């Protein structure tokens with residue numbers, strides 16, 4: 001469908017490779033390659049079912065974020081384990097047959113590492129990550145392990161067909177704050193110009209060390225932490241049914257979904 005044609009600039013910049021189901025079987029986890037199931041534009045339109053099982057997603061990476069079928073919470077993949085933070089904040093371990101309509105993972109092999117030993121805001125953290133990486137046109141996988149003075153998070157409640165749009169769901173999201181938490185923040189920084197595929201900028205999820213709390217990160221203040229970054233310029237994308245991949249040089253065909261504010265993936 002025309003509305004899901006993907007931004008051609010991204011295709012050129014990111015060595016984006018679309019996979020079909022046959023491609024899935026040939027594409028095991030690779031270092032410095034991000035793997036994505038679904039697109040943000042499809043998710044925004046209410047395509048919440050998904051048909052990629054988490055067990056298959058985990059074959060493509062050991063760290064990542066996303067959501068699960070029915071938009072039933074925030075997905076965290078860390079150390080090859082998957083966790084779902086549900087709409088009421090409960091953390092569960094999804095079974096391998098649970099599917100995802102939207103997720104990004106990578107085989108985490110960090111090239112950059114730095115420590116934070118003073119109170120640091122989310123804005124300061126983003127600025128430092130961007131400075132360490134340098135190139136704004138690459139994908140950056142982020143893992144932050146440490147102690148957090150404050151974490152503001154949110155999640156969403158499971159939806160049932162006929163599905164509403166993502167904007168309608170996030171209008172009813174639940175938000176909460178935790179203080180003095182030890183845990184990990186994981187996710188990705190995507191380049192500008194990816195709005196149809198993914199969330200431009202930093203998109204991070206939280207999981208506590210005891211795996212009892214987490215969510216989609218809204219804000220944080222770090223007490224002390226180790227930040228690790230894995231930079232990749234390749235994105236392997238499993239296209240949902242009906243999505244057409246644009247070709248370089250045909251930018252007039254591109255339609256980019258505009259995203260304002262936070263999304264629920």
Ligand SMILES: [Zn+2]
Nearest residue numbers: 216263264265
């Ligand atoms: Zn999210």
